[in-house]
Amino acid sequence: GQQLNQSPQSMFIQEGEDVSMNCTSSSIFNTWLWYKQDPGEGPVLLIALYKAGELTSNGRLTAQFGITRKDSFLNISASIPSDVGIYFCAGQENRDDKIIFGKGTRLHILP
């Protein structure tokens, strides 16, 4: 079945550092989504990608839809304390398919 491998599982960084995380799939996806979850809340959509090679930014966040259509990357520049949380990638093989999620990257920011 479809699988999403998200890495790293967790990250410990200093405030101000840049962050990179990625997601790879066992099959080709037509849609990639990136979400962030704060404690006690549901995930919130950060960026949606619909075309191979697409590079999209949302403030300090930038995500890319890999050329192979089997991977996606999320970068956060100049991290701040409120960036702490769990980041999930999600993908959809075809427009009618279910959306599946990676296991998440937990971001910690050291004081």
Added chain:
Amino acid sequence: KAGVTQTPRYLIKTRGQQVTLSCSPISGHRSVSWYQQTPGQGLQFLFEYFSETQRNKGNFPGRFSGRQFSNSRSEMNVSTLELGDSALYLCASSLGPGLNEKLFFGSGTQLSVL
């Protein structure tokens, strides 16, 4: 516009009992998906409903079921609860299939099975 509303927020049950969780989607959204979130496992897809019909189903036992009403509100039911069913159950709504799917999540129902 109100977001996705899930009730109850917290629930404590004992093994063998059954539970029903409720989800009201964003106004105008006709698709509702349910996910189970446990530590270290991410979000596991349970099922998706559109126009009162189940469109997709994940790999969960038959104890997990759901339905959608004509106003797009959805409920999921878990019968004969097991300890391993303890999790955060998230509901997400979207406009519908084939419409550049963007899922919008509720805050979830935290289920604890004792």
